[in-house]
Amino acid sequence: xxxxxxxxxxxxxxxxxxxxxxxxxxxxxxxxxxxxxxxxxxxxxxxxxxxxxxxxxxxxxxxxxxxxxxxxxxxxxxxxxxxxxxxxxxxxxxxxxxxxxxxxxxxxxxxxxxxxxxxxxxxxxxxxxxxxxxxxxxxxxxxxxxxxxxxxxxxxxxxxxxxxxxxxxxxxxxxxxxxxxxxxxxxxxxxxxxxxxxxxxxxxxxxxxxxxxxxxxxxxxxxxxxxxxxxxxxxxxxxxxxxxxxxxxxxx
Amino acid sequence: xxxxxxxxxxxxxxxxxxxxxxxxxxxxxxxxxxxxxxxxxxxxxxxxxxxxxxxxxxxxxxxxxxxxxxxxxxxxxxxxxxxxxxxxxxxxxxxxxxxxxxxxxxxxxxxxxxxxxxxxxxxxxxxxxxxxxxxxxxxxxxxxxxxxxxxxxxxxxxxxxxxxxxxxxxxxxxxxxxxxxxxxxxxxxxxxxxxxxxxxxxxxxxxxxxxxxxxxxxxxxxxxxxxxxxxxxxxxxxxxxxxxxxxxxxxxxxxxxxxxxxxxxxxxxxxxxxxxxxxxxxxxxxxxxxxxxxxxxxxxxxxxx
Numbered sequence: 001x002x003x004x005x006x007x008x009x010x011x012x013x014x015x016x017x018x019x020x021x022x023x024x025x026x027x028x029x030x031x032x033x034x035x036x037x038x039x040x041x042x043x044x045x046x047x048x049x050x051x052x053x054x055x056x057x058x059x060x061x062x063x064x065x066x067x068x069x070x071x072x073x074x075x076x077x078x079x080x081x082x083x084x085x086x087x088x089x090x091x092x093x094x095x096x097x098x099x100x101x102x103x104x105x106x107x108x109x110x111x112x113x114x115x116x117x118x119x120x121x122x123x124x125x126x127x128x129x130x131x132x133x134x135x136x137x138x139x140x141x142x143x144x145x146x147x148x149x150x151x152x153x154x155x156x157x158x159x160x161x162x163x164x165x166x167x168x169x170x171x172x173x174x175x176x177x178x179x180x181x182x183x184x185x186x187x188x189x190x191x192x193x194x195x196x197x198x199x200x201x202x203x204x205x206x207x208x209x210x211x212x213x214x215x216x217x218x219x220x221x222x223x224x225x226x227x228x229x230x231x232x233x234x235x236x237x238x239x240x241x242x243x244x245x246x247x248x249x250x251x252x
Numbered sequence: 253x254x255x256x257x258x259x260x261x262x263x264x265x266x267x268x269x270x271x272x273x274x275x276x277x278x279x280x281x282x283x284x285x286x287x288x289x290x291x292x293x294x295x296x297x298x299x300x301x302x303x304x305x306x307x308x309x310x311x312x313x314x315x316x317x318x319x320x321x322x323x324x325x326x327x328x329x330x331x332x333x334x335x336x337x338x339x340x341x342x343x344x345x346x347x348x349x350x351x352x353x354x355x356x357x358x359x360x361x362x363x364x365x366x367x368x369x370x371x372x373x374x375x376x377x378x379x380x381x382x383x384x385x386x387x388x389x390x391x392x393x394x395x396x397x398x399x400x401x402x403x404x405x406x407x408x409x410x411x412x413x414x415x416x417x418x419x420x421x422x423x424x425x426x427x428x429x430x431x432x433x434x435x436x437x438x439x440x441x442x443x444x445x446x447x448x449x450x451x452x453x454x455x456x457x458x459x460x461x462x463x464x465x466x467x468x469x470x471x472x473x474x475x476x477x478x479x480x481x482x483x484x485x486x487x488x489x490x491x492x493x494x495x496x497x498x499x500x501x502x503x504x505x506x507x508x509x510x511x512x513x514x515x516x517x518x519x520x521x522x523x524x525x526x527x528x529x530x531x532x533x534x535x536x537x538x539x540x541x542x543x544x545x546x547x548x549x550x551x552x553x554x555x556x557x
């Protein structure tokens with residue numbers, strides 16, 4: 001076989017591909033790959049994690065309570081079982097401390113929906129559960145607000161249309177999200193009365209655009225982390241029983 | 253008879269070139285097509301271990317040690333791969349509460365992340381807490397609309413970075429979410445927030461005109477879309493109001509998409525917008541194929557999602 005034409009062709013082709021060429025984007029393929037237990041673990045990576053994991057797990061695996069169901073912040077319209085649990089727990093745990101220091105009682109609690117960082121899974125509730133739902137280091141503060149400021153607070157809740165966790169407050173909206181009833185301790189809110197509202201330092205400082213806390217009579221810092229209040233609450237109950245109720249609802 | 257000879261010889265030449273391709277792979281693959289793979293995560297939130305079997309929603313999903321295996325396999329298949337993260341690396345498991353992000357950065361370095369942007373939760377131990385963990389990160393950070401000049405992070409975060417793979421230039425710039433109202437001012441201190449759209453327009457001009465990039469990627473922590481607040485700046489609004497961005501990799505809203513979104517930019521051209529949920533449950537993979545202008549057949553870019 002005569003190879004001369006073949007070599008000639010090869011030479012031409014290599015010359016063509018070696019000269020400066022421009023390239024254009026012609027095709028894009030996009031997908032998502034789930035990380036599942038069918039993928040083997042990288043042992044080198046796992047050995048880096050191991051000492052950290054063992055140290056953390058020693059503390060995290062303590063069983064505090066039991067959850068009969070799985071609770072998610074996405075289950076519920078304007079109030080959720082998990083949010084009600086958190087707001088109620090903050091009230092239960094911090095009211096005695098606040099009362100001992102000031103002689104007053106906490107009238108209501110307001111947290112933020114975005115601050116519920118995880119579900120509570122059915123089964124044992126552990127220290128890890130408390131770190132999952134409240135990983136942040138935020139602490140409970142109590143703010144003395146006049147009735148007018150409570151109106152700004154309820155106005156915020158009606159406009160945000162989100163199930164921000166509340167306790168002690170009863171709020172009813174009509175189909176256009178206008179407030180039809182707002183009760184504190186089962187009574188209408190009085191403009192000049194001072195109410196004690198527990199929240200966390202993040203929200204007090206305007207987090208989630210909650211600007212109404214800053215026009216206040218007094219601020220009480222409890223030095224009590226939300227997460228620790230949750231841990232103490234879990235320790236105090238054998239089984240948690242959170243429910244969706246009528247504390248924040250919309251009539252259609 | 254003459255013609256048949258020619259065909260036979262031409263076929264032989266093609267066969268020979270294909271065979272030769274194995275020995276001179278880089279030469280062969282650059283001849284006509286080039287493939288760039290972009291891998292991405294967002295909102296991993298310190299989820300280093302996989303979810304346990306008892307988890308109510310994500311049982312047995314995620315885990316850095318598995319992600320490492322997957323990424324390594326993809327890199328073997330295509331060495332021209334970039335690994336990116338769209339922020340909120342920190343906060344969500346006790347690993348962060350106990351070690352402040354040290355393990356997150358160490359592992360991302362071991363997985364050979366190329367670049368990350370900064371999410372709002374990356375300020376959770378304050379800007380000083382973020383700065384303190386930088387020695388553990390062997391990868392860079394980009395944010396074009398956070399001005400850090402009056403903070404400790406000054407010079408540690410670039411607006412953009414350009415990577416060269418197989419002669420192609422890939423420009424990646426970062427965008428962060430407005431911190432006011434989301435993060436305590438005492439945490440982000442003097443970090444200035446600049447308008448994302450104006451910033452993106454400047455970045456694309458620099459990356460397209462000055463840097464002559466073949467591919468422009470925005471690493472965003474703005475959020476995918478806000479249904480109840482549709483005018484709020486988001487990845488979809490960013491796509492609509494800018495040009496020359498090929499891919500927006502998003503975060504913040506923990507959005508699980510059935511597939512990457514094909515949006516239209518201000519010039520009516522396609523922009524791919526993707527986000528892969530959160531907690532390291534998924535890895536995003538976008539393959540970009542480039543063809544030599546001498547051999548390419550059709551105009552335009554086909555998108556398969």
